[in-house]
Amino acid sequence: MNFQTGFVANFGSRIGSFQRSSNLGTSRRVTRSAGRVRMAASVDELKKVVGYKSVDDYVTSGMVVGLGTGSTAYFAVERLGEKLKSGELKDIVAIPTSIRTKEQAEGLGIPLVTLDTHPVLDVAIDGADEYDDDLNLVKGRGGALLREKMVEVQAKKFIVIVDDSKKVPGLGVSGAMPVEVTPFCWEYTLNKLKGAASVAGCDAKLRMEGDEPYVTDNDNYIVDLYFEEPIKDANAAAKEILEMVGVVEHGLFLDMTTAVIVAGKEGVEVIEK
Numbered sequence: 275m276n277f278q279t280g281f282v283a284n285f286g287s288r289i290g291s292f293q294r295s296s297n298l299g300t301s302r303r304v305t306r307s308a309g310r311v312r313m314a315a316s317v318d319e320l321k322k323v324v325g326y327k328s329v330d331d332y333v334t335s336g337m338v339v340g341l342g343t344g345s346t347a348y349f350a351v352e353r354l355g356e357k358l359k360s361g362e363l364k365d366i367v368a369i370p371t372s373i374r375t376k377e378q379a380e381g382l383g384i385p386l387v388t389l390d391t392h393p394v395l396d397v398a399i400d401g402a403d404e405y406d407d408d409l410n411l412v413k414g415r416g417g418a419l420l421r422e423k424m425v426e427v428q429a430k431k432f433i434v435i436v437d438d439s440k441k442v443p444g445l446g447v448s449g450a451m452p453v454e455v456t457p458f459c460w461e462y463t464l465n466k467l468k469g470a471a472s473v474a475g476c477d478a479k480l481r482m483e484g485d486e487p488y489v490t491d492n493d494n495y496i497v498d499l500y501f502e503e504p505i506k507d508a509n510a511a512a513k514e515i516l517e518m519v520g521v522v523e524h525g526l527f528l529d530m531t532t533a534v535i536v537a538g539k540e541g542v543e544v545i546e547k
């Protein structure tokens with residue numbers, strides 16, 4: 275493991291630094307920046323720090339970029355728009371992972387394409403609901419998991435941006451693990467999910483928006499799975515759930531992440547796989 279530590283005056287501007295490295299015998303690389311005004315940072319400021327850093331560190335001119343969905347990804351899209359407008363970045367095309375993100379990107383003048391014409395992305399940047407020690411994720415509490423997975427699985431690098439509240443000891447412990455299902459016989463699919471051996475004991479609820487089922491950008495529903503304990507075998511759960519007819523996609527994003535950029539009150543950490 276390789277540690278690098280630097281001081282920053284605030285989360286936006288570096289004023290001086292020192293670096294410390296040590297090799298602890300693993301291939302995981304961790305880079306840390308500690309902030310002096312860290313105690314004042316709000317969650318929104320932390321999201322902005324990682325959103326901006328993801329674009330600054332991983333996007334260069336000429337790239338095809340996947341744009342995630344959510345309150346953290348919002349800042350990455352904002353930064354990309356800003357850098358295209360200033361001319362710091364050129365010849366970028368991007369693929370949004372939701373209608374919300376598409377509208378934000380269009381408003382910022384970011385040129386958009388689709389997987390149909392650009393099936394390989396240089397980088398995709400997105401938030402997450404949970405990440406574990408192996409950089410596996412739960413995603414989709416914002417409802418965009420299908421398009422997110424379709425786009426992000428095609429990226430050469432998948433950069434995840436989070437605040438440190440998203441770190442979990444095991445997937446499935448901090449809230450829902452979303453599963454996108456067809457509206458047709460959704461209750462039947464919900465009951466099948468509840469009975470799946472790999473997620474035994476979970477509770478399953480149809481996601482609602484007021485009195486109506488929540489409808490995804492793809493006109494599907496979402497069943498949220500709730501666990502008392504972390505999912506024991508996420509690979510087995512991913513396989514069993516996806517094999518169910520009626521399931522469109524699930525929110526387990528396994529073995530996809532290249533790096534997680536984490537902002538906490540102690541500073542910013544980049545964990546590379």
Ligand SMILES: O=C(CO)[C@H](O)[C@H](O)COP(=O)(O)O
Pocket residue numbers: 342343344345346347400401402403412413414415416417418419422
């Ligand atoms: O998966 C997602 C949307 O489907 C989001 O990336 C996830 O919910 C994190 O969102 P936020 O950055 O707002 O916490």
